[in-house]
Structure formats: structure tokens, C-alpha cells
Amino acid sequence: MTALRPLTVPLLATLLTLGAFAAPSAAQQFEEIDNIVALVEEDVVLRSELDNAIFGIVERIRQQGGNLPPQDLLEKQVLERLIIRKLQVQRAFRTGIRVSDTDIDQALVALAGQNGLTVMQMRQVLESEGEDFSEFRLNLGEEIMTERLRQRVVNSMDPISDTEVDILLASEAYAGGEYHISHIMLTLPDGATPRQIQEAEEQIGEIYQQLEGGLDFASAAISFSESQEALDGGEVGWRDLNSVPREFADAISALRAGQYTVPIRSPAGFHIIKVNDYREQATVLAREHHARHILIATNELVTPRDAMDRIRELRERIVDGEEFSDLAREFSDDPSSANLGGDMGWFGENAYGERIEQMLAGLADNEVSEPFQTQAGWHIVQKLGFREIDISEEAQRARARESLRQSKADREIEQFLRQMREEAFVEIRLPS
Known part of the structure; x- marks a missing residue:
């Protein structure tokens, strides 16, 4: 892992x-x-x-x-x-x-x-x-x-496809919560002999008995585990069940915080997994603004000073009662919104840059900002509304994709390191 x-x-x-x-x-x-x-x-x-x-x-x-x-x-x-x-x-x-x-x-x-x-x-x-x-x-x-x-x-891995995400989300086994887990692993070499398998199985059984006898899990991981997290006390961190192999997920889901599995066999070796904590995945809300703006762009013919003077004049006309949308259609240099009366629609935080986000954050509904400058030129923006929308489904899909990617990455890296170690010339000279 x-x-x-x-x-x-x-x-x-x-x-x-x-x-x-x-x-x-x-x-x-x-x-x-x-x-x-x-x-x-x-x-x-x-x-x-x-x-x-x-x-x-x-x-x-x-x-x-x-x-x-x-x-x-x-x-x-x-x-x-x-x-x-x-x-x-x-x-x-x-x-x-x-x-x-x-x-x-x-x-x-x-x-x-x-x-x-x-x-x-x-x-x-x-x-x-x-x-x-x-x-x-x-x-x-x-x-x-x-x-x-x-x-x-x-x-070098193939990207996670939409089909893989769809299959995971549709499966009965899909679960939304996250587990904080630790891991003890005894690896098996590729093409392990029956004797090697038996020895590893006996050793993981002995480790399990020591845990049952009161041995601290982190100490056991440091002492015996062959995973890359061994010296971290076996701590893997937060994972959802979809980012771990199915044989692990079934066992983990039956545990409460502080409990650990019996030894589990996988193609890579033998494992004991401990659940340290659990948390539900909360509803994910996205903050969105509805606004309109007028841009006076700066270029070779329009200096920043000229643009600032023009945008100030337009703001004064709006304050005096002229329609924001009419002035936006006539004067705004933003081709995507000018014909819409400057209407930018609903958009997420920072979708149009941090500066516009900062200006909107300080406005009440229908209030027009003071003129402000960005790289594009000089602007005024009018806040039309604010809302929070539930994007849990989108977030769940993103989490599912990341879970699949993480699971695949874990397997690929473990395999890569194990193969590299097996193929290398290593001579240990510690006294026996």
C-alpha cells in the first residue's frame, strides 16, 4: 500500500x-x-x-x-x-x-x-x-x-476510464466512508514455492498471536512488516474501501476503531490490517456567485489611465440610475458577456480569478463594486446572487476515480519495488 x-x-x-x-x-x-x-x-x-x-x-x-x-x-x-x-x-x-x-x-x-x-x-x-x-x-x-x-x-499506468468509475459506483460494494488504517505485510516472491508460502503463513500467524497477547501494532509493524510503511509503524493513512483490494475491504468494513483483521492472503503476500479510525464522507457544497461585469480592456490604444477613467464614468452613470446591462452591451470589451448585458451567469469561486472573487465577497446583492484592475484591464462588477449547491455526486465520482487510481498505483509501486529488490545483487553483512 x-x-x-x-x-x-x-x-x-x-x-x-x-x-x-x-x-x-x-x-x-x-x-x-x-x-x-x-x-x-x-x-x-x-x-x-x-x-x-x-x-x-x-x-x-x-x-x-x-x-x-x-x-x-x-x-x-x-x-x-x-x-x-x-x-x-x-x-x-x-x-x-x-x-x-x-x-x-x-x-x-x-x-x-x-x-x-x-x-x-x-x-x-x-x-x-x-x-x-x-x-x-x-x-x-x-x-x-x-x-x-x-x-x-x-x-506509465493506463488512465482510469469512465467505465471503470461507473462500474465501481454501481457496485453494491461501493462505500463512501474512509478508514484510517495501519498495515503489517509479509511479502511473497514471484513464483513462491509451497514451502515459502507455508513459512510466511506461519510467521504471520505468530505475529497475530503476539498482537493478541498485547503487542503494540506499531511495534509489530516496525519489527516484522515488509511494507514500505513499516518504519512508520505500518501507518497507511486515510483510505476508502474502494482504494484497497476487495479481500481487504470486506475484512476492514467489519471492524471498529482499534480492531485488526485476522491474517489475510493476497497475491502479494500475507497481511494484517488495523482500523485506527473511521469518518463518514460529508455532503460537499460548492459556493457559486451570480454576477455581471463591465470590462474596459487596455491595449496599444487604451492606456490603463484611460481605462480607469472610462470605467469610473460608467460606474457613476449606473449609480445615477442608468441600467448596468445597457451600458455593458454598449461599452464592455468582454466578448463572452457583453451581448448578455455583462451577465456572467452562475460560476464557482475563483472561476474568473482571485481579484474578481475578492471584490464579490465584499458586496451585497445588487451592489456595484468600485473600479478595480486586472491583467485584462479595468472592471466594475455587480453581485446578483450567491448560493451553495450540493455537488456530492460529482465529488463522489471524483473520489471513486481517485480511489481506483490510488489502488492501482499502490499495486504497481509495490510490484516495482519488490521486483527491483529481487533482481538486485545485495549481500548483507550483519553478524548473525
């Missing part, structure tokens, strides 16, 4: 806790040459990288009040995440994906802004917590590369 993540606040937490993903310096490589814990194609994972990543994960778990898994299990899980990360970076580089300094600078600005900081303030916070900002930049660049690689996988 891997979901693409934008460069947002959750990503900042990931970068902070897994800062060791940044490439080690040449000096580090020399110092740690005898402490390689894994060979990953043409790259290596150093003991120092693994220790730093484990430290970050442990700190995050403690801050969240979670239970720490055994050190050996945590070490194994974090190393596997490092391996997958390095394989993705290598694949991205081989396929021509590059990240410029400008890309990283823009991402830093976005991350800082989403945390209410400037880049300099964020840097000071990071350095006060012992982070090397240059390594943080490198780590962020790698995150952008891997996101672009995964986005390529998603972009």
Missing part, C-alpha cells in the same frame, strides 16, 4: 529521522571501510549509516510514545529500508533522473514554509538538533529522485 507523498511536513519528519540516507563523505568511506553492513549493487551501506538511521527511528518512536522493538529486529528493518532506498536512487540515476540545486532549493523553501519557517530558520533548527545541513540537502535530493522514479511508474 505504498502511497506517493508530496514534499510536505511528514516528509520533513522522515528526512530528520532517516538523515543517514545521505551519501557518506570520502573520509567517512575511508574510516568505515571495514564496517560495511551491506553491498547494494555498486554501492554499500556503512555501519555508521545504519546506526544513524536507527538512532533517528528510535528518537521518533520515543517522541510518539511508542514501544521500541527488539534491537536486532529494528536493525534488520532499517537496513532493508536503506537497501531499498539505495536501489531506487541507483535506478533513478540510470534512467536519467536528475535533481538540480534549484530543485532542492525549491523543495527546501516548500518544506520550511509548511513548517512555518524560513529556510534559514529551518537550517538553524536542524543544526541545533545535530543535523548536518549539507547532508540534509543531499538526502532531500535523493528523496526527490526516488519520488520522481515512483511517479514514472504511476504515469
Whole structure:
């Protein structure tokens, strides 16, 4: 259930806790040459990288009040995440994906802004917590590369058709609510042997028994899960039942918040899913305005000053009693509304730009605005009405399409990462 993540606040937490993903310096490589814990194609994972990543994960778990898994299990899980990360970076580089300094600078600005900081303030916070900002930049660049690689996988999918949406909406199984879920997964390789299947089934059964015995779900996910959300405590986030496989949806729908499924078999492996919370999908209302306007366009012959003077004169004539619609037909330069007396019809918020929306927001019905300027020229607008309409059906259709897309993307990315891992040369050198 891997979901693409934008460069947002959750990503900042990931970068902070897994800062060791940044490439080690040449000096580090020399110092740690005898402490390689894994060979990953043409790259290596150093003991120092693994220790730093484990430290970050442990700190995050403690801050969240979670239970720490055994050190050996945590070490194994974090190393596997490092391996997958390095394989993705290598694949991205081989396929021509590059990240410029400008890309990283823009991402830093976005991350800082989403945390209410400037880049300099964020840097000071990071350095006060012992982070090397240059390594943080490198780590962020790698995150952008891997996101672009995964986005390529998603972009290669066939688009969701209207027919698929229609079928989903018409099905009895379609449900509108959303579940906040967590996930434990044991993967099966392609062409798994009966013995491999049996071993995975026994292991997921043991995990289930530990959960029944009181083991915290997040700790179990960190310790045992092989999904990409493992080190996040298995947290997938909010999903509707239409964005998960049917074998999951049936089991999830029978649960209340805090409950988890028995082990479930899928083509990808074995799973246990926990419902953390549930919410109904509310009615979706759209705000619409009804208005009319007059535009005096600026061009080579009409200066902004000329346009402003003309629109002010027209407003004075309207205030003095002339019909707005008559003046719009005679003088407005908007070809789409002039013949209609300036009538713009009913339209959604910001449909005609933020400036017109701002002017309408401050008007009473039938009130005419003061003259205002946009890139097109000078305007006056008259508010004729306002309404809220129920667009739940449209929103439901959009959600259904997004659910189908998300479900397909999850499957494609999981398959891509699993196949990449199976085909790669990886030698783990952790002591047994």
C-alpha cells in the first residue's frame, strides 16, 4: 500500500529521522571501510549509516510514545529500508533522473514554509538538533529522485476510464466512508514455492498471536512488516474501501476503531490490517456567485489611465440610475458577456480569478463594486446572487476515480519495488 507523498511536513519528519540516507563523505568511506553492513549493487551501506538511521527511528518512536522493538529486529528493518532506498536512487540515476540545486532549493523553501519557517530558520533548527545541513540537502535530493522514479511508474499506468468509475459506483460494494488504517505485510516472491508460502503463513500467524497477547501494532509493524510503511509503524493513512483490494475491504468494513483483521492472503503476500479510525464522507457544497461585469480592456490604444477613467464614468452613470446591462452591451470589451448585458451567469469561486472573487465577497446583492484592475484591464462588477449547491455526486465520482487510481498505483509501486529488490545483487553483512 505504498502511497506517493508530496514534499510536505511528514516528509520533513522522515528526512530528520532517516538523515543517514545521505551519501557518506570520502573520509567517512575511508574510516568505515571495514564496517560495511551491506553491498547494494555498486554501492554499500556503512555501519555508521545504519546506526544513524536507527538512532533517528528510535528518537521518533520515543517522541510518539511508542514501544521500541527488539534491537536486532529494528536493525534488520532499517537496513532493508536503506537497501531499498539505495536501489531506487541507483535506478533513478540510470534512467536519467536528475535533481538540480534549484530543485532542492525549491523543495527546501516548500518544506520550511509548511513548517512555518524560513529556510534559514529551518537550517538553524536542524543544526541545533545535530543535523548536518549539507547532508540534509543531499538526502532531500535523493528523496526527490526516488519520488520522481515512483511517479514514472504511476504515469506509465493506463488512465482510469469512465467505465471503470461507473462500474465501481454501481457496485453494491461501493462505500463512501474512509478508514484510517495501519498495515503489517509479509511479502511473497514471484513464483513462491509451497514451502515459502507455508513459512510466511506461519510467521504471520505468530505475529497475530503476539498482537493478541498485547503487542503494540506499531511495534509489530516496525519489527516484522515488509511494507514500505513499516518504519512508520505500518501507518497507511486515510483510505476508502474502494482504494484497497476487495479481500481487504470486506475484512476492514467489519471492524471498529482499534480492531485488526485476522491474517489475510493476497497475491502479494500475507497481511494484517488495523482500523485506527473511521469518518463518514460529508455532503460537499460548492459556493457559486451570480454576477455581471463591465470590462474596459487596455491595449496599444487604451492606456490603463484611460481605462480607469472610462470605467469610473460608467460606474457613476449606473449609480445615477442608468441600467448596468445597457451600458455593458454598449461599452464592455468582454466578448463572452457583453451581448448578455455583462451577465456572467452562475460560476464557482475563483472561476474568473482571485481579484474578481475578492471584490464579490465584499458586496451585497445588487451592489456595484468600485473600479478595480486586472491583467485584462479595468472592471466594475455587480453581485446578483450567491448560493451553495450540493455537488456530492460529482465529488463522489471524483473520489471513486481517485480511489481506483490510488489502488492501482499502490499495486504497481509495490510490484516495482519488490521486483527491483529481487533482481538486485545485495549481500548483507550483519553478524548473525
